Amino acid sequence: MLNFFKKNQNKDIQTDANKASLKDRLSKSKRRLGDGLSSILIGKKQIDDELLDELEILMISSDIGIQTTDKIIESVRKKASRKELKDGDSLYQLIKIELEELLVHNNLLEPVSDSTFVILVVGINGAGKTTTIGKLAKSFQSQGKTVMLAAGDTFRAAAVEQLQIWGERNNISVVAQKTGADAASVVYDAYQSATAKKIDVLIADTAGRLHTQDNLMQELEKIKRVLKKHNENTPHETMLVIDGSSGQNALQQAKEFHKSIKLSGITVTKLDGTAKGGVLFAISDALNLPIRFIGVGEAIDDLKPFDAEEFVNALFD
Numbered sequence: 001m002l003n004f005f006k007k008n009q010n011k012d013i014q015t016d017a018n019k020a021s022l023k024d025r026l027s028k029s030k031r032r033l034g035d036g037l038s039s040i041l042i043g044k045k046q047i048d049d050e051l052l053d054e055l056e057i058l059m060i061s062s063d064i065g066i067q068t069t070d071k072i073i074e075s076v077r078k079k080a081s082r083k084e085l086k087d088g089d090s091l092y093q094l095i096k097i098e099l100e101e102l103l104v105h106n107n108l109l110e111p112v113s114d115s116t117f118v119i120l121v122v123g124i125n126g127a128g129k130t131t132t133i134g135k136l137a138k139s140f141q142s143q144g145k146t147v148m149l150a151a152g153d154t155f156r157a158a159a160v161e162q163l164q165i166w167g168e169r170n171n172i173s174v175v176a177q178k179t180g181a182d183a184a185s186v187v188y189d190a191y192q193s194a195t196a197k198k199i200d201v202l203i204a205d206t207a208g209r210l211h212t213q214d215n216l217m218q219e220l221e222k223i224k225r226v227l228k229k230h231n232e233n234t235p236h237e238t239m240l241v242i243d244g245s246s247g248q249n250a251l252q253q254a255k256e257f258h259k260s261i262k263l264s265g266i267t268v269t270k271l272d273g274t275a276k277g278g279v280l281f282a283i284s285d286a287l288n289l290p291i292r293f294i295g296v297g298e299a300i301d302d303l304k305p306f307d308a309e310e311f312v313n314a315l316f317d
């Protein structure tokens with residue numbers, strides 16, 4: 001987080017390296033999943049059990065997860081036995097379509113509300129919450145929206161200070177209290193200030209935590225409870241940020257956080273530099289929740305609104 005804020009203090013200029021296409025950023029996952037599937041399937045004349053077994057192994061090893069893989073393989077088997085699939089090429093196209101369908105929810109997060117739109121950001125340590133908040137804040141600001149941040153990570157002095165410094169430099173107000181303060185009180189203060197000032201979007205940062213840390217999970221519930229007491233529609237978005245490079249652990253985290261505090265959307269970071277991008281299919285399928293954004297690098301423009309078709313094309317074409 002510190003690096004991101006330091007690197008972006010005065011410049012939001014993209015270097016050439018940062019302008020790499022989504023396909024380049026996702027190249028490791030593309031190599032494993034898209035290229036892997038194509039090497040197994042393309043040019044195959046016959047779809048037999050051996051080929052389906054190979055396909056299953058590849059999908060599981062691409063982090064699509066056992067359950068989601070089973071579901072797709074079963075559907076493929078049915079189609080193959082009904083002779084609806086003539087060869088490996090048509091199977092490749094079918095897998096691509098079925099995978100894309102898993103990702104389609106109402107993915108776009110549009111911060112529209114009568115009053116301030118509130119986004120509560122949660123996740124484990126180091127997942128990329130604060131970085132994502134910085135990127136999101138700049139993106140909303142560039143869309144002409146007014147943004148305020150709540151420094152709800154009250155655990156570390158550095159966390160509060162960095163957010164404040166970054167806010168000052170970027171003309172984004174940050175509501176904070178001292179280290180150790182009650183996170184729910186910080187978020188509520190910020191909410192009051194944001195509504196009074198008619199701010200469009202309030203984004204609340206929180207400290208990293210594991211779902212097994214009951215007291216910390218209760219703190220998140222408290223933040224939600226306090227907000228709801230004053231406006232039952234808030235937070236409009238409870239967004240989990242997960243590190244995509246943690247693969248199946250990311251899936252597990254998403255399930256556990258959703259069980260505890262009911263999420264409304266997920267952002268997956270660090271998809272640059274990992275071959276585990278297939279986990280998005282597993283998460284989207286298992287939780288039936290929209291993927292909102294994907295992080296594909298450390299620079300400010302490296303957070304992309306998630307588009308299922310674009311993502312699948314980047315992995316397959």
Ligand SMILES: Nc1nc2c(ncn2[C@@H]2O[C@H](COP(=O)(O)OP(=O)(O)OP(=O)(O)O)[C@@H](O)[C@H]2O)c(=O)[nH]1
Binds near residue numbers: 159297
């Ligand atoms: N390569 C890459 N790095 C990222 C991405 N998103 C975040 N990071 C890096 O991940 C590290 C951790 O990010 P933070 O935003 O501090 O994570 P956090 O969830 O706020 O962490 P805590 O506050 O400690 O819980 C930083 O070094 C970020 O630059 C991404 O999409 N790609």
Ligand SMILES: [Mg+2]
Binds near residue numbers: 129131208
């Ligand atoms: Mg943080």
